[in-house]
Amino acid sequence: MRVVLTDRLSHTAEFERHLKTAAPTAEFRRWPLADPSWDYDLLVSWILPDDLVSLPPSLKAIFCFGAGSDQLLADPRIPMNMPIARLEDAGQADQMLNYVLHVAFAWLQNDNAYRVAQRDTTWQRPPTKVRSRDAMRVTVLGLGPLGQRVARGLAEANFKAVAWSRSTRVVPGVETHAGWDALPAAAKNADLVVNLLPLQTETRNILNARLFSGLRSGAYLVNLGRGEHLNEDDLLQALETGTIDCAWLDVFREEPLPAQHPFWLHRKIRITPHMAGVPTAAGTSASIARVIEALKRGLPLPNALR
Numbered sequence: 115m116r117v118v119l120t121d122r123l124s125h126t127a128e129f130e131r132h133l134k135t136a137a138p139t140a141e142f143r144r145w146p147l148a149d150p151s152w153d154y155d156l157l158v159s160w161i162l163p164d165d166l167v168s169l170p171p172s173l174k175a176i177f178c179f180g181a182g183s184d185q186l187l188a189d190p191r192i193p194m195n196m197p198i199a200r201l202e203d204a205g206q207a208d209q210m211l212n213y214v215l216h217v218a219f220a221w222l223q224n225d226n227a228y229r230v231a232q233r234d235t236t237w238q239r240p241p242t243k244v245r246s247r248d249a250m251r252v253t254v255l256g257l258g259p260l261g262q263r264v265a266r267g268l269a270e271a272n273f274k275a276v277a278w279s280r281s282t283r284v285v286p287g288v289e290t291h292a293g294w295d296a297l298p299a300a301a302k303n304a305d306l307v308v309n310l311l312p313l314q315t316e317t318r319n320i321l322n323a324r325l326f327s328g329l330r331s332g333a334y335l336v337n338l339g340r341g342e343h344l345n346e347d348d349l350l351q352a353l354e355t356g357t358i359d360c361a362w363l364d365v366f367r368e369e370p371l372p373a374q375h376p377f378w379l380h381r382k383i384r385i386t387p388h389m390a391g392v393p394t395a396a397g398t399s400a401s402i403a404r405v406i407e408a409l410k411r412g413l414p415l416p417n418a419l420r
């Protein structure tokens with residue numbers, strides 16, 4: 115099996131070591147190919163490189179080097195019938211959980227109020243309001259592998275974990291809601307909303323004024339999905355009125371976030387550069403190896419998107 119890796123994150127000695135162990139008989143090469151005529155069976159990519167003009171006839175499948183696949187599904191260079199399998203990496207999911215726990219604890223500590231006061235060099239002691247984990251309602255939007263891990267981890271850490279997905283799912287310890295009609299109930303009185311949905315036509319702009327209006331005043335928001343999930347004007351308005359006290363954003367409509375974007379200097383916005391869940395060498399290599407094995411045996415691809 116011949117495999118091409120396009121993502122620079124995978125061009126490390128650590129990845130090479132893990133790939134060799136996980137799939138010892140496969141041959142891995144990095145993009146750009148030194149020999150452009152090399153025919154390969156599997157392409158491992160998060161976004162196809164600009165200089166990849168066309169896919170070789172030998173290609174059997176694409177492995178999405180990330181949890182979100184909208185960027186591949188929308189790429190006109192990929193024929194509709196090309197199988198695509200998606201990364202499943204417990205290490206990536208754990209990083210997402212850590213990010214969300216970090217924000218949940220920040221809410222518990224009323225962190226943003228103190229950060230703003232510090233910037234204003236103000237010794238400010240707001241009326242003490244003891245916040246407890248089991249009374250903190252955290253709503254996770256999306257129950258794919260990442261959303262499930264995050265919702266379960268929140269429940270295990272004693273937060274009041276709630277989750278919403280389009281189709282019914284059961285996650286131990288988590289209050290789950292399914293279907294569009296149930297979205298307001300899932301978001302109602304949330305102290306923290308975490309978006310881990312895939313980007314699709316129906317989920318575009320799902321983080322909007324209507325959703326924000328149901329949250330408990332002073333809620334925090336975490337967007338780990340895609341920038342297009344968020345209506346930016348509605349967020350700025352919700353931050354202005356105090357419906358949302360702090361937004362942690364890892365993804366943006368334009369990345370890198372342009373220097374003049376109002377989010378950069380906003381007192382109630384925390385920015386991270388699309389790093390909340392980086393694919394790990396061990397987890398990714400194992401996931402790629404499972405796809406290679408399925409291709410070799412002619413079996414359905416694990417985590418196939420199509």
Ligand code: GLV
Nearest residue numbers: 179180181182183
């Ligand atoms: C990152 O954005 C991913 O899709 O995993």
